[in-house]
Amino acid sequence: MEMKMQGVVLLVLLCAVAQGKVFDRCTWARLLKSKGMHNYREVSLAEWVCLTQHESNYNTRATNRNTDGSTDYGIFQINSRWWCRDGGVSSSNGCGIQCSALLSDDPSVAIECAKRVVRDPNGVSAWVAWQRHCQGRDLSSYIAGCGV
Numbered sequence: 001m002e003m004k005m006q007g008v009v010l011l012v013l014l015c016a017v018a019q020g021k022v023f024d025r026c027t028w029a030r031l032l033k034s035k036g037m038h039n040y041r042e043v044s045l046a047e048w049v050c051l052t053q054h055e056s057n058y059n060t061r062a063t064n065r066n067t068d069g070s071t072d073y074g075i076f077q078i079n080s081r082w083w084c085r086d087g088g089v090s091s092s093n094g095c096g097i098q099c100s101a102l103l104s105d106d107p108s109v110a111i112e113c114a115k116r117v118v119r120d121p122n123g124v125s126a127w128v129a130w131q132r133h134c135q136g137r138d139l140s141s142y143i144a145g146c147g148v
Contacts (some may be wrong), residue, residue, distance in 0.1 A: 012136035020061025021105035023075075025049060026146035028058050033148045035111045041118045045148060046139035047130065048114075052076060053142070060110070061103045074102035076114045077127070081112060092121070 023031070029049050032038070040044040055077035056062035064072040069089040070081035078095070080086045086099035095113035102110045117126055124130050 018043045020103065021060055021107075022060070023058040025053070025058070025142065026148075028052065029143050032111070035108070037111065037115075040115060041123060043118055043124045044139070046142040047124065047134050049142040050134035050137075051124070051127050051130045054133040055127060060105050061105055063103070068130070071099065072109045073099045074104075075107050076102070076110050076117075077129070078102055078110065078113050078117060080081050083117060092106050100145070 029045060032048050033045055035045075037048050040048075052058055052075050055072070056075045056101060058075060060075050062072075062074060062077060066072065066079070068081065070079050071086060071088060072079050073084065073086075078084060078099075080088055080090050080099050082090075082092045082099050083094045084090070084099035084102060085093050097109060097113065097118050102113060104110070118124050120126060125135070
């Protein structure tokens with residue numbers, strides 16, 4: 001019985017580690033604002049919150065393998081082909097980091113990399129989720145009640 005309980009505890013801990021930190025909407029909005037993301041390169045705070053909800057559901061350890069062999073990493077789903085190195089199909093490393101750094105529960109590196117991505121000529125439109133779910137829409141609900 002004791003061995004079975006230890007196995008259950010281990011399984012719960014492994015699931016927690018695999019999931020990573022999942023922010024609630026307002027905590028994430030306040031953190032983004034504190035990191036200078038409100039109107040960074042003319043991208044509103046609500047747009048950043050919308051983008052990350054649709055990319056990762058605010059999960060710092062989200063990953064998605066793409067059909068071209070690249071992988072999207074972290075809360076912003078930053079692509080390994082252009083922005084980080086993961087030993088896969090990376091052809092550029094625009095953020096100068098290992099992709100694994102984008103999976104930290106502390107999203108500071110991911111935020112700095114997202115700032116680098118949005119400085120690119122494609123800007124925020126580099127994110128398909130922004131184009132599909134955020135662009136040209138009323139996004140006030142994404143920051144409503146958050147005190148930002």
